[in-house]
Amino acid sequence: MQLKNTIQAKLDAYLKIEGITINQFAGISGVNSGTLSSIINGNRPVAVKQLDRITTGMGLPEGELYELYIDEYVVRSTPDWRRMGPFLQRCAELDKLECIRQVVRTIMDNISYAQAVFEMGEEWFAQGKRQAAALLYEGVAESEKYQHSERLALCQYRLFKIALGKDQEANLRAAMHFEYFVERLDEVDQLNALKDLANIYASLHRWNNVDVIAEAMGRKASIQYQNRYHKVSRRAVSKETGRPLCFYILYSHLLRSAVCAERGDYGQALQYVSRYSDFSWVQERTEEARQIMEQFGEWAGANTYLYRLMSGETAVLADYVEFISTREGEIITGLTKIIQAANRFGLNVDPIIECFESRVEFKEQRTRMGKRNVQVTEDQSAVLLYELSVYYLKTQRVHRGLVYLFQNLDLSVRMNSDSGIVGCVALFEQYRHLSSVEDQERYKILIGEVQKSNEKKIGSAAGNR
Template structure:
């Protein structure tokens, strides 16, 4: 199709080549003959619904004319929101993201559409059209980058959450970019933003940063609770959860940060705090869900911290807890593996007991963000590899190590990549030719990845 071809001329050529009368094409397309005539003559603009009917009547794929339609209606002439809105929505529905990008770049010179674009992005996000929504948020944020507005901050928050994925380097960059905007958000929305940011830094293993954000979350929630005496109805509140959840969760984050730094006694203290904070008077159905969650986490983490302090007497109770709470099997097994590696314990019976359920949960972790799922899976592979290597089961240990290295490369988790490489260098003489071959293939992937980055930097220079 030539760039100069208009939709009107394309329709006219199609009707002529097919030997149709105008009335016949009107009948098969479902567009009124008079309307169709006016469209071809150029005396009437084409509405989105009419364009879709005409496209269907010509037996073309949905959205076939969208690129030309966008140029004709919104680039070459002044756009009107009444026509722009359905076009952007249909592009989102059909995943025509390039069309959206081209149009919003053109129309943002008219700042009168910024409010509408933001509201549309919110609607797209609710409908799960995340990529299209992100484009609109980025457009609004760019137009308002010099404004000290809550809408700009909310756009940056949405962009941050939509940016999080499997690449840890990209996640760190997204977190650093978003952090300065938190205090511009509404006080209630700040709680979710701080929680999400703390989770991100925790997954990136910035323990001190996660702890500081958890403390900030605790303080801001306490202040909000002090002048919000009456319980806010779920339909009216801006927060994703009841207020008590944020204080309890902030202390859960603190306990987790302490645990990862080997400060188990402090971790136990924070566990006692969030166990108390998660008990609220006259809980409703929603409250009870979170009360039960925190009670389960408190019980499991109490076993864990005592186990990591060398108290093996809690292991039977911990295993019994896992039996009752199957959704926590994999995280709990990682903890038990870590304790076994630390204290040189044999837990073959526990691994065998849960082997089938471990494998099924790896493929279906629930209740965690993608970041946390990746972190949990990599931690499991690494701890299991260490367990077998420590017990001189080199074949199985190196096999698990290659799986961990492969996943760490895929997630761009540099800390685990370095750890895996150092372990391989230590035990490589115990490996087989197949393990050596797998290692070389993975290292070739790492090299290609760095070469791509270097090429990109050279092109940007």
């Protein structure tokens, strides 16, 4: 007769094959002999700690019996959260993502589990177990997709944050999907969500989106600021924003100045600079608020030089160089804009490049307020490489220009940036006749990587039909 594929059957068979008594196995596993006897006889459910000890006692890898546990206590029984909660925790610790997926898919047929599953997702998200947390958020979101609830919107916000990475197309899809849910968040979470969305659209050069989102963030933050600090009957604060409220108002102005600059409207950009360099209205008196004002004041100084330079006031170049030379966090942005100005106005900035070249590191950037958005940082690196390649190619230093162009093309492929790839291809074709055989061979290899990437996209799209 074939043995049942259950935990108790596996354990019973193991004891018989090994010739071990229950009392002996109790000593090996650390599980009470009475408990073991009840488990084998099917009179007692197995707790996850007991299952782990039994698994180790049998000499099996951690989590080896988890699929059987799911079959017995989730699929074939009424799930008990007191048992499922600890089990899911262990699955997350062991990175058993498929087990988590199976449990969530089954138990979320009962929407009463939604709050417990969501709270566990929040715990894992805070602990950095983001892929495991994503499975919980997806389960809750699927079960509540017709509810239009704040919890659904929070799940989508977390999934948006988890989805962000180096792939620009994937980031765009995540942003466009999440944007629909922003208005369902509470007013505090809306500010953080709008900030995150604006940063992603900025990294993708979607400036119209940035403008709309920045305006909404500033407007909503201003209303909250008025309610908190200026109304006679001030509203009680039930939840704090991630940063002092003044940050969101100032950051809205900074984003909108960047949008104007990208559109070539440097006069309007400077108007916004004057708004985020004015702190006379700020009511917060915390250390964090002080650092925020210092950081925005520094950005205002840098961008005043920058926008004047980009509008043709090349006389400010020396002052701008001196300004960024003492501020490590501004070097990549500053050097990029200096080279853009050089390309636009035909300036010779070789000494400036030589001065900063050894200090340019494409790594995580920090400000007084913490880490800069990773996607924005990578995009800045790509733009700098492109501008350097244009600068050297326009001055007939072809080999050096192509070195930077190939670095940019390689980065654009890794970022899955179609616009970056197209820009590099167009620039290379413009100067192909001046390139060496070695340069053309290197270009061919990189284009091969582009083709592989496109084949993966086509295959993925076909598989999703």
